[in-house]
Amino acid sequence: MTHEFAEFHEELRSVAGxxxxxxxxxxxxxxxxxxxxxxxxxxxxxGAGATFSEVAVICEEIGRAASANSYLGSAVLAVGTxxxxxxxxxxxRLLSDVASGAVRAAVALESTEFVPDAEGADRVLxxxxxxxxxxxxxxxxxxxxxxTRRLATVTADDGAEMLQFEGDHAAAxxxxxxxxxxxxxxxxxxxxxAMLSATVGYAKVRHQFGRPIGSFQAVKHACADMQVSxxxxxxxxxxxxEAVAAERPDAATAxxxxxxxxxxAAVDVVGKAMQLHGGIGYTWESGIHVYLKRAALNRSLxxxxxxxxxxxxQRYL
Amino acid sequence: xxxxxxxxRASVRTWCEEHVPADWRRAQTGVGDEEFVxxxxxxxxxxxxxxxxxxHWPHEWGGGLSVAEQIVLYQELAAHDAxxxxxxxxxxHHAAATLLAAGTDEQRQRxxxxxxxxxxxVQGFSExxxxxxxxxxRTSARRVGDSYVVNGQKLWxxxxxxxxxxxxxxxxxxxxPKRKGISYFLLDMTTPGVEVRLIxxxxxxxxxxxxxxxxxxxxxxNLVGAENAGWQVAQATLGAERGLTMLELAERLGNAGFRWLxxxxxxxxxxxxxxxxxxxxxxxxLRGLCRKVVEDNEAGTAGPxxxxxxxxxxxxxxxxxxxxxxxxxxxxxxxQLAKPMSSGWESGSWMLDFIGSWEWxxxxxxxxxxxxxxxxxxxxxxxxxxAV
Numbered sequence: 001m002t003h004e005f006a007e008f009h010e011e012l013r014s015v016a017g018x019x020x021x022x023x024x025x026x027x028x029x030x031x032x033x034x035x036x037x038x039x040x041x042x043x044x045x046x047g048a049g050a051t052f053s054e055v056a057v058i059c060e061e062i063g064r065a066a067s068a069n070s071y072l073g074s075a076v077l078a079v080g081t082x083x084x085x086x087x088x089x090x091x092x093r094l095l096s097d098v099a100s101g102a103v104r105a106a107v108a109l110e111s112t113e114f115v116p117d118a119e120g121a122d123r124v125l126x127x128x129x130x131x132x133x134x135x136x137x138x139x140x141x142x143x144x145x146x147x148t149r150r151l152a153t154v155t156a157d158d159g160a161e162m163l164q165f166e167g168d169h170a171a172a173x174x175x176x177x178x179x180x181x182x183x184x185x186x187x188x189x190x191x192x193x194a195m196l197s198a199t200v201g202y203a204k205v206r207h208q209f210g211r212p213i214g215s216f217q218a219v220k221h222a223c224a225d226m227q228v229s230x231x232x233x234x235x236x237x238x239x240x241x242e243a244v245a246a247e248r249p250d251a252a253t254a255x256x257x258x259x260x261x262x263x264x265a266a267v268d269v270v271g272k273a274m275q276l277h278g279g280i281g282y283t284w285e286s287g288i289h290v291y292l293k294r295a296a297l298n299r300s301l302x303x304x305x306x307x308x309x310x311x312x313x314q315r316y317l
Numbered sequence: 318x319x320x321x322x323x324x325x326r327a328s329v330r331t332w333c334e335e336h337v338p339a340d341w342r343r344a345q346t347g348v349g350d351e352e353f354v355x356x357x358x359x360x361x362x363x364x365x366x367x368x369x370x371x372x373h374w375p376h377e378w379g380g381g382l383s384v385a386e387q388i389v390l391y392q393e394l395a396a397h398d399a400x401x402x403x404x405x406x407x408x409x410h411h412a413a414a415t416l417l418a419a420g421t422d423e424q425r426q427r428x429x430x431x432x433x434x435x436x437x438x439v440q441g442f443s444e445x446x447x448x449x450x451x452x453x454x455r456t457s458a459r460r461v462g463d464s465y466v467v468n469g470q471k472l473w474x475x476x477x478x479x480x481x482x483x484x485x486x487x488x489x490x491x492x493x494p495k496r497k498g499i500s501y502f503l504l505d506m507t508t509p510g511v512e513v514r515l516i517x518x519x520x521x522x523x524x525x526x527x528x529x530x531x532x533x534x535x536x537x538x539n540l541v542g543a544e545n546a547g548w549q550v551a552q553a554t555l556g557a558e559r560g561l562t563m564l565e566l567a568e569r570l571g572n573a574g575f576r577w578l579x580x581x582x583x584x585x586x587x588x589x590x591x592x593x594x595x596x597x598x599x600x601x602x603l604r605g606l607c608r609k610v611v612e613d614n615e616a617g618t619a620g621p622x623x624x625x626x627x628x629x630x631x632x633x634x635x636x637x638x639x640x641x642x643x644x645x646x647x648x649x650x651x652x653q654l655a656k657p658m659s660s661g662w663e664s665g666s667w668m669l670d671f672i673g674s675w676e677w678x679x680x681x682x683x684x685x686x687x688x689x690x691x692x693x694x695x696x697x698x699x700x701x702x703x704a705v
Contacts, residue, residue, distance in 0.1 A: 200696045215699040217685075220692035224629075227691050231626050235605030236598065257598040306591060312598070313590035316579050 005053070012057045020065035024148075024290075028070055032101030037075040040083060041099040045092060052080075052179065052245040056186045056237075063190025063298075066290050068148040070104065073117025076183045077107040077176070081125050081132065084172045086164045090134060094123070108154050109176055110302060114142060118152040126156050130169055133160035146293035175247070178255035180302045182240045185258040188266035188298045189230070189237050191291050195273035196226045198288075202277055213276075222272050229265040236261050256312050260305035266295040326389045332367055333397035341400055342664075347655030354479055356659055357404040358435050364402070365433055369394075371409050373561060375417065378429050384615045387561055388608060395568035400659040404476060408438035410562060412484055415501070415554040419542040424503065428482070439480035441471040441504065441528055442551070448472075449686050451486075452495045452548060456530060458487035458502065465489070465502065465540070467510075467533040473680060477513050477526025480506050485535075490545050501547035503539040510534070520673045560614045563627045564607035566661055570635065571600045574663030578638065581665075582645050592641060599634050606630065622695025629687040632677035635662055639674050642667030 019034055020026060031037050036058045041047020048054075055076055062071055078098055082105075085091045097103035106118035108126040118124050118139045126133040138155040165172035200223055203214030213219050240258035243251040270292045274281040281288045299305065338344070338360075345356060364370040365379075372387045374380025382390065402409070409432060416425050432438070447454035456469025467487050474483070483504040490498030504511070510533035515523035542550040575597060582589050610627055613619035639662070643650045646667050656666035662677065664670055678684045692698045 196696075200698060203698060211702060212699045214692075215701055217689065217701065220698050221685070221688040223696055223698060224688035224691035227622075227695060228626050228630050231606055232599065232602035232630060235602045235609060239601070239605055256594075257601055260594070261598045261602065309591050309594035309598070310587070312594035313584065313587075316582075316584040316590065316593060 009054070009057050012054060013061055016058055016061035017064070020061055020067045024066070024068060026067050026069040028074065028104055029101060031069060031071055031075065032099075036071065037079070037101065038099035039075075040079045041095050042083075045095040046099040047079075047095070052182075053241055056183070056241040056245075059183045059186035060190035060237075063187030063294075064194040066148050066191055066194070066287075066294050068150075070106075070117035070121075070150065072180075072183060072187075073106040073115065073150075074098070074104045074121065077109060077116065077180055078105040078125065080176055080179050081107045081109070084165055084176060085132060086166050088163060090161055091163055094134070106152075106154075107176075109173070109180060112154045112156065114151045114301075115139075115154050116301075117150055118154050119150050124154050126154065126160070127173055128156075128162065131162040131164050133162055135160035144297060146290075146297040148290060148294050149297055174252065175244075177302060178252050179244055181255045181259035181308070182237070182244050184298050184301050185233075185237050185240065185255075185262040188263045188295060189233050191295055191298075192226070192230050192233065192262075192266045192269040195270045195288070195291055196223065196230060199223060199226070199273045199276050202280075206278075219276055222276060226269045226272055229269060233258075233262040233265050253312065253315070256303075256308035259303060260308035260312075263295070263299040264305045267292070267299055270295045322385055322389060325386050326393060329369075329390055329393040330397070332369075333393055333399060336363055336367070337397050337399045342398075342657040342660060345400070345659050346657045346666075348658055350478075353658045354404065356400070357402070360400050360659070361402055361405050361435065370402070370405070371413065371433065374409075374413060374429070378413075378417075378425075379433055384561075384611060388564060388611060391561065391565040392568050395565065395572045398573045401565075401569070401661045403659060404437055404479060405432070405435075406562075407440050407476065407480075407484070408432040408436060408482075411440055411554055412438040412482070415484060415541055415550060418554055419501070419550045423538070424541065428503070436481045437476065437479045438482045438484060439474045439477045439506070439526070439528075441474050441483045441485040443473045443680075444470060445472055449683055452499070454486055454488060454499065456485075456487045457491065458489050458500060458535070460489070460537070460544075463537050464534045465500075465537065467502070467504075467530045467535055469530050471528040471530070472525075473516075474513075474526045474528050475680075476524055477528055478515060478523070480513075482506060483511075483528065486547055486551060489547075493545060496548040498545055499547040499551075500544050501541040501550040502535050503541060504533070504535055505539075508533050508535070519675065520669050560607070560611040560619075560624070560627075563624075563631060564604075564611055566631060567600070567603045567607045569661045570631075570638070570663055571604050573665070574638065574661075575600055577663070577665040578642055578645070581642065581667075589645065596634075596638050596641065600638075603627075603630055603634060620695060622691040625682070625687040625690040625695070628677075628681065629684055629691070632674070632684060632687075635677055636671070636674040639663075639667055639671035643671045 038047035039050040039054050043049040082091055082095050103122045105123040105125055106115055106121040108115045119141050124135050124137050126135055135157050137157050140153045142151045142153055144151055203219050204212055206213050236258040240254040243254040274288045274292055280286050361370055371380045372382035372390055416428055444454050458465040458467045483506055485502040485504045486499055488498050489500040510531040512529040514527045516525045517523050518525050584590050606627055610623045650667045653666040656664040656669045662670055693700055
């Protein structure tokens with residue numbers, strides 16, 4: 001990554017951190033006005049013409065804040081899906097409307113169940129045989145324990161307009177699934193870092209037996225383990241983001257590695273955070289449960305670790 | 318830049334194809350000491366004639382490859398399964414880094430070319446009562462005229478029996494706080510009073526040694542850095558070698574190590590396949606981490622605990638991976654009684670590699686010490702209250 005990009009990402013990260021810290025729920029209009037929704041929308045349609053690398057920065061910050069918003073479904077997936085389609089009036093208008101905030105869309109990518117951010121969406125893009133249906137289907141919320149995510153079942157309607165993917169349909173869908181997996185891995189990386197930082201902060205100030213609990217080796221070493229798995233996670237996420245952004249042929253492999261490792265590690269890291277916070281960590285008020293539930297949900301979203309490793313292992317045969 | 322690097326990669330590839338001895342692993346399996354030393358020295362000379370033995374040294378001393386080129390070099394050596402430089406290791410890394418950072422011109426002139434000619438070095442740091450707590454070392458060096466007279470005992474001196482020279486830490490001021498009374502010396506192993514005894518390790522070989530020092534005279538000219546500043550000299554040079562040597566080992570794990578694991582595994586068994594994929598993912602993470610640390614070291618942006626993170630992760634991953642190799646290998650894994658010398662810790666003789674993996678989790682700062690460093694220096698957690 002070039003120096004200018006690194007600087008731009010740092011700036012984006014810092015602004016995002018500030019915006020997301022204000023409230024645990026962030027409205028769609030805030031995401032639109034911040035310019036995050038249109039990041040990947042081409043400039044001719046009113047977007048920023050940026051890449052998945054910038055989107056990944058936002059995903060990580062959203063994870064860090066465990067923010068409840070519709071960025072995953074209505075920006076990451078929706079814009080990624082629209083960009084992968086053959087140009088058409090409908091597609092182009094949708095891209096413009098999404099960038100401007102006039103329309104909020106969701107995508108039924110993996111199945112019509114557990115569709116992120118479909119509730120209240122103006123349009124639902126449903127992957128269908130040989131194409132993509134632009135629908136306004138019936139949406140039934142599927143409540144989950146993680147209150148920071150909104151998932152729903154969509155029931156396709158018949159009158160939907162069908163659009164075509166650019167190039168091979170299956171390959172296009174595969175790339176979208178990889179993108180989705182990496183976006184979730186970014187989210188998990190962000191929430192890991194937030195939890196390590198909270199835990200280290202707490203271990204420095206919480207005293208027992210007349211000393212900060214962070215001076216006890218058992219606590220210290222648990223924090224060190226969190227740090228190590230975060231360091232490894234960051235490498236896998238960076239590699240996957242780069243591969244996806246550049247549409248490299250190894251993107252599927254990098255995505256499977258990042259998703260399987262990071263989303264598993266995140267559950268361990270947040271679990272340790274709850275453990276090291278002691279009784280306070282188990283309270284509703286501490287908010288650590290929010291992170292633990294989100295980490296566990298992330299692990300299941302867009303392919304379990306085992307499913308991703310199964311894809312990796314196909315290469316050994 | 319990238320084009321140049323691709324060209325460099327191509328030239329290393331060609332060189333490897335022409336020079337990596339075919340079938341060296343089989344030929345070096347279970348060989349005796351004499352053949353091991355001969356093979357190591359010959360391979361070192363071969364690498365050196367290509368400019369690949371000390372790529373990390375400054376140009377005027379025979380190195381001068383950029384960090385990006387060194388990364389490529391180690392990637393390609395690993396990809397072509399080249400033998401590993403075991404015997405020269407302390408000389409080209411620790412000794413050279415010490416001399417370049419803190420040595421006098423005279424010391425550099427004398428020793429750096431000699432290392433290229435094949436002189437072997439050993440590290441004389443640890444002692445029976447100074448393992449993890451290295452700064453409590455007791456070997457004493459007393460100034461007498463133009464010399465120091467040294468008495469004491471060093472332990473875990475890897476490769477001591479073949480060494481020509483020793484990097485020695487000894488206490489020159491017994492009254493100073495423990496880190497402030499240590500000096501750093503270059504010891505000629507042929508000096509009277511130096512006695513090397515072999516220690517047989519858990520896998521049965523004897524590259525670890527004890528070095529007994531009985532009224533050993535070291536000329537004052539062989540002091541490195543100022544008297545009583547040895548601890549700082551040692552810290553600087555221990556850190557200097559971490560990045561690229563770890564990158565080399567990570568690349569080896571990712572190439573030969575993982576390849577053999579896959580070859581030995583029933584990959585159509587979904588449970589086995591799952592664990593292989595897990596290992597491949599972790600090795601990929603490790604390789605990325607090593608590259609990052611090397612680049613950050615170069616840019617001066619490395620964190621204070623980065624080397625510890627890499628060492629800890631490599632050690633424990635190696636242990637789990639070799640353990641899995643044994644598990645997968647079944648009874649046959651237990652029948653491999655010898656491993657190829659000059660390999661890394663991924664020889665494919667999984668039992669020996671597995672038992673040998675404790676050579677990573679214990680020495681060089683045990684995993685427990687690394688975790689403490691990561692927590693204290695990296696995360697800023699408070700130190701353990703002193704026992705004294």
